[in-house]
Amino acid sequence: MSASESSKPFLPFTRPTVDEETIAGVVEVLRSGWLTSGPQVKSFEAKLSALFGGRPVRAFNSGTCTMEIALRIAGIGPGDEVITTPLSWVATSNVILAVGARPVFVDIDPVTRHIDLSLVEAAITPATRAIIPVDLAGLPVDRDRLYAIAQKHQLRVIEDAAQSIGATWGGRRIGSFGDFVSFSFHPNKNITTIEGGCLVLNNEREAKLAEQYRLQGVVRSGVDSMEVEVVGGKFNLTDVAARVGLGQLPHLDTFNSQRREHARTYFELLDTPAGRALGLGLPPADFTNSNWHMFQVVLPEEKLTIKRAGVMEKLQAAGIGNQVHYPAIHLFAVYRRLGWKAGDFPHAEYAGRNILTLPLFPAMVRADVVRVVESLTAILSAHLKS
Numbered sequence: 001m002s003a004s005e006s007s008k009p010f011l012p013f014t015r016p017t018v019d020e021e022t023i024a025g026v027v028e029v030l031r032s033g034w035l036t037s038g039p040q041v042k043s044f045e046a047k048l049s050a051l052f053g054g055r056p057v058r059a060f061n062s063g064t065c066t067m068e069i070a071l072r073i074a075g076i077g078p079g080d081e082v083i084t085t086p087l088s089w090v091a092t093s094n095v096i097l098a099v100g101a102r103p104v105f106v107d108i109d110p111v112t113r114h115i116d117l118s119l120v121e122a123a124i125t126p127a128t129r130a131i132i133p134v135d136l137a138g139l140p141v142d143r144d145r146l147y148a149i150a151q152k153h154q155l156r157v158i159e160d161a162a163q164s165i166g167a168t169w170g171g172r173r174i175g176s177f178g179d180f181v182s183f184s185f186h187p188n189k190n191i192t193t194i195e196g197g198c199l200v201l202n203n204e205r206e207a208k209l210a211e212q213y214r215l216q217g218v219v220r221s222g223v224d225s226m227e228v229e230v231v232g233g234k235f236n237l238t239d240v241a242a243r244v245g246l247g248q249l250p251h252l253d254t255f256n257s258q259r260r261e262h263a264r265t266y267f268e269l270l271d272t273p274a275g276r277a278l279g280l281g282l283p284p285a286d287f288t289n290s291n292w293h294m295f296q297v298v299l300p301e302e303k304l305t306i307k308r309a310g311v312m313e314k315l316q317a318a319g320i321g322n323q324v325h326y327p328a329i330h331l332f333a334v335y336r337r338l339g340w341k342a343g344d345f346p347h348a349e350y351a352g353r354n355i356l357t358l359p360l361f362p363a364m365v366r367a368d369v370v371r372v373v374e375s376l377t378a379i380l381s382a383h384l385k386s
């Protein structure tokens with residue numbers, strides 16, 4: 001590495017963009033005397049509902065809890081099975097365990113890196129109640145095939161759309177159709193509330209239940225009456241956080257088009273004869289549906305004399321942030337204790353060992369992408385098996 005290269009500013013793999021108007025708005029909320037769930041949350045929920053074609057939407061303090069609550073609203077618990085992917089943030093399957101149900105993993109399609117829908121029907125049993133598909137990297141799972149399977153077998157769907165806000169399927173916005181749709185507003189996601197999430201529901205009955213599960217099951221009525229009919233938790237979003245979200249929403253489309261542009265540059269530089277000679281696995285070049293939440297490559301382990309950790313260290317040393325999203329879930333200790341083992345889902349395991357997230361966020365510039373590609377190709381070229 002040359003001295004000039006190491007003196008370049010560190011490029012993180014992602015970074016939220018928060019404008020001054022939002023910061024001023026947060027200061028106003030802090031001065032308003034009302035900090036927790038209140039008018040800002042109501043206003044945020046109304047804006048989200050408008051974004052999703054008028055469907056009921058409720059905001060929460062994480063994306064994770066929205067999926068757990070959707071499972072509870074669907075009445076899913078002990079004795080029930082829920083089909084999902086082994087290649088996701090572990091939250092996706094942890095929520096299934098949290099409600100006492102059993103995750104049933106189905107291997108991924110190595111091209112889309114999504115749950116392989118052609119394998120789902122074989123995994124359905126009389127105990128199957130729901131499917132949780134994950135739009136990894138913001139690329140939507142095929143909603144036509146997904147809902148055809150769900151309808152045929154009378155299954156609920158909880159779309160883990162944590163990464164796919166602003167993405168579309170067949171020209172329709174993810175969240176504006178389907179069954180339950182869950183989004184996350186973690187700072188790494190395409191828009192943020194610092195921490196937070198929202199759940200798109202089917203009707204007001206489900207929305208009322210979501211409100212109960214969100215805050216200790218409490219229902220208030222009259223002047224001084226309170227009732228509790230379900231065991232809820234503490235999942236409400238603060239007004240401070242909601243104000244951040246209100247400042248983010250107007251930028252969603254711009255953020256996503258900036259991400260798309262950088263993704264295009266990655267393809268322009270990597271999808272070349274020289275790039276292909278490296279054997280790097282590129283994501284599907286989808287410029288219609290995806291919101292380009294992440295740009296992930298899969299390292300060709302069989303062609304390299306260096307492991308992923310070595311590549312990551314060298315990129316880091318060159319001032320380039322990078323991350324793993326994600327190791328295969330079924331190989332975590334909690335899941336191995338429940339019976340899963342290496343070899344169960346070979347495509348997810350290969351991706352889990354070799355997938356690598358490269359920098360992609362709205363405030364990047366083209367020169368940043370060029371720098372990432374130059375560093376990565378130099379590292380890989382120096383470690384190709386002969």
Ligand SMILES: *Cc1c(COP(=O)(O)O)cnc(C)c1O
Pocket residue numbers: 061062063064065088089091092134160162163184185186195196197
């Ligand atoms: C971020 C994320 C979640 C969880 O969201 P939190 O807001 O962090 O709870 C769930 N699933 C996937 C795929 C995610 O990326």
